Amino acid sequence: MSGLLALLDDVAAIAKLAAASIDDIASQAAKASAKAAGAVIDDAAVTPKYVHGFEPKRELPIVWKIARGSIFNKLVILLPAALLLSAFAPWLIYPLLMVGGAYLCFEGAEKVWHVLHPSSHHVDIHIEGDVAHLEEQKVKGAIKTDFILSAEIMTIILSNLPTDYNVWFQGAALALAGLMITAAVYGGVAVIVKADDVGLHMAERGRLGLTRALGRGIVVGMPGFLKLLMIIGTAAMLWVGGQIIIHSLAVLGWHDPEHWVHDIAVAAAAQVPEGAQGIVEWVAGAGVAGVFGLLLGFVLIPVVQLVIAPTWKAVRG
Numbered sequence: 001m002s003g004l005l006a007l008l009d010d011v012a013a014i015a016k017l018a019a020a021s022i023d024d025i026a027s028q029a030a031k032a033s034a035k036a037a038g039a040v041i042d043d044a045a046v047t048p049k050y051v052h053g054f055e056p057k058r059e060l061p062i063v064w065k066i067a068r069g070s071i072f073n074k075l076v077i078l079l080p081a082a083l084l085l086s087a088f089a090p091w092l093i094y095p096l097l098m099v100g101g102a103y104l105c106f107e108g109a110e111k112v113w114h115v116l117h118p119s120s121h122h123v124d125i126h127i128e129g130d131v132a133h134l135e136e137q138k139v140k141g142a143i144k145t146d147f148i149l150s151a152e153i154m155t156i157i158l159s160n161l162p163t164d165y166n167v168w169f170q171g172a173a174l175a176l177a178g179l180m181i182t183a184a185v186y187g188g189v190a191v192i193v194k195a196d197d198v199g200l201h202m203a204e205r206g207r208l209g210l211t212r213a214l215g216r217g218i219v220v221g222m223p224g225f226l227k228l229l230m231i232i233g234t235a236a237m238l239w240v241g242g243q244i245i246i247h248s249l250a251v252l253g254w255h256d257p258e259h260w261v262h263d264i265a266v267a268a269a270a271q272v273p274e275g276a277q278g279i280v281e282w283v284a285g286a287g288v289a290g291v292f293g294l295l296l297g298f299v300l301i302p303v304v305q306l307v308i309a310p311t312w313k314a315v316r317g
Helices: 002-034 037-051 056-088 090-116 129-159 169-204 209-251 256-269 274-316
Strands: none
Touching: 002 209, 056 129, 056 169, 090 129, 090 209, 090 274, 129 169, 169 209, 209 256, 209 274, 256 274
8 A cells, every 4th residue: 555655656746747847848938939029920910911812711721721831840840950950059059040130130121121112013912813723822932931930930949948958848848839939920810811801790790889880990990900010020020130130149259239239228228217217228229129130131132132032043943
């Protein structure tokens, strides 16, 4: 009997340890995921355009196809690559982060450039020809875009995980964070792309005047919300991209840019009452990082257009 009680006690201890480990994994995954905010917001802002022009009944299936591709990108391709990187070439993490940060700066700056210099050529998006083939092409394009953003997200998460944990903990935290982010992004996208349909249904069939008014408000407000989401996504890209570059430079040995940002943020916080100093310091630091990201992105635009893009096309034939 005493042996059975001892065994049960050991089982209970193991269960507690497993529960603590799972809780620790979830905590670290959530903390690390928060660092990838810019890429996550951009992912959510970009994806709705891939369902534009299709019949409403095809919108959610398309989002689901893209979400499955995103899970495949993160768990099957990027997760093993991240673990191998952490195990055999950890020194590459921050250079790769800088490449990803530069990509975010380029993407954000390119969007700002298009707003400042709108093209005189306008293209109306509509669906013609083989709809099934076009849907397949759209999904493939979305998954390719997701791969780039997912690679940046997973690298950011990896760089923010504790280094003293074993490969199994890192793998579990990366997988959980990847699934959490995918669910958040594509769950949000599904709500966004169907919001106007729900609003229209409420406006036409709502039993109460308040319901119908709310439906009309959703329909009228969705275009503005999508524009706001794009603005927030662009700002987040520039801020996170600039911050990644600045912090990575400090990790690699050049601390001056990070010190300059910190000094500017502290000086700005000193101009306001003590209760508001924390938020002002954060906003000022994020603003300086965003401006840096924008300037870097403007520098990268001609480099990408005149050097990288033609070279890539030549390599691909």
